[in-house]
Amino acid sequence: MSNTKYILGSFADPDDMMHGIDKLQANNISIYDCFTPMPIHGIEAKLGVKPSRLPIAAFCFGALGTVLGFSLLYYTMAHDWPMNIGGKPSLPLPNFVPVTFEVTILLCALGMVATFFLRNHLFPGRAPRVMDLRASDDRFVIAIDAQENTDHALIDSLLKEAGAVEVKYNERKYVSYE
Incomplete structure (x- = not known):
């Protein structure tokens, strides 16, 4: 089993990211989440996010x-x-x-x-989960669960075709308590 937990496609333009979402969904690849530095209208409907309660x-x-x-x-x-x-x-x-x-x-x-x-698990003492530090600055990031979607080469090529500036593989980090 691979140690890769997430595949991250980093985009410089929100329109490229939306195009990447369309390409991934057309190939039945489930998207874990998207991280953007600003609100993008219509992304919730495209990702199938349920309304807030x-x-x-x-x-x-x-x-x-x-x-x-x-x-x-x-x-x-x-x-x-x-x-x-x-x-x-x-x-x-x-x-x-x-x-x-x-x-x-x-x-x-x-x-x-x-x-x-x-x-949102924002209580004191909890370390933040950050996929990519540039997602809060100037990048638009699509995160794909690598365990659920096993064809990593297809995902990599689809993200690059859609205009991804960078494709990264986040590794699983195991903590040893010894």
Whole structure:
């Protein structure tokens, strides 16, 4: 078994990279991921990336914030310490709106940040996985899983035909704990 884990095709132009994606998919070669220094419109649809579920998480955190904000106000104003101030009711619902809204926004924002960091494994102490350092600067990189796609010569030729500046083979790095 080969130690090669990924085949990386490095492109200087986004149009060449998109052409490379088309060539690879036409030959039934699955693409692991693409790394670009800027957003490229339409690449998600071409790669078959599913839409994000973060809006669902945002709704859940917002609903939790609404319930907690309203519950805190109800408990403090109507249940635990009801006060009769000028004959006003102890459960003034219009007065609860600003605080409930602010707690909703606060918990939604904090929950979204936590969800984003956990989902993308961006917690402290984790070493970043970088395929190619130039992918964040001036190169557009297509990563292909070498274990899944065994015809490396075909992949190499397809990437070079599409305009790849460089084709690299990332090796598997084994860690010894002795």
